[in-house]
Amino acid sequence: MAEKLYTASVTSTGGGRDGHVEGDGNIDFDVRPPKEMGGDGAGVNPEALIAAAWSACFNGALQLIMKNHDVDVSAHQPEVTADFSINKDPSGEGFRLSGVIKAKFKNQEQIDNAASLVQEAHEFCPVSKALRGEADIEAGLG
Template identity: 45%
Template structure:
């Protein structure tokens, strides 16, 4: 798969200090959070962690993509939610990797329509396009 050229419309900038046990802040000051490894990984769990930040970004982005698709399809997605679960684990080569489970709840459409909307949103979402072929992403409709 080749990299396609991109016309950049917006650039987010964030800087981390002390990696997974420190602080992350955006250049505009709107995001400034303490990050700590979760207790499950031997950390204090006192702050957020990169996986939670990724889950928040992916779920918000996917919800936005779902809105784009729903407008095109004239589908009512009011009251819908998207939940992202991001798993961190060891890869066979000794490195670390991620896997994602996205679950959409779309109460105002039937299940088949919801599944079709989620599949189409997965083709539109920038996070889905960035992760496609790199990590496992499972899609479900709640």
């Protein structure tokens, strides 16, 4: 297993997707199902949280990759959007997650290798790796 650099600890209470999350000093809010899933949409949902984490992590990875390739980050500031979905499983049992991440750059036409920078960031980004199933995870009683 890899050497830990940081661990976030967040606890869910209440109804899970219709409950509350708290922890890590800065997280303390209600979680609510989106209107599309029968909720009131008055809170954050798990898919939005994953999309936020993925876009932020990917943007950081992309900027590192840009620097490694001598691309001026300030002149080509990236903007990263993650779309993350919950879907019905085709088997009819349960749900599956899916996502798409897209990056665009300021003055993108001036970057010859923009697409390869994005692909390299996708290979490097820890959240991208985890979403591809490359995370060391476990479950148990607390």
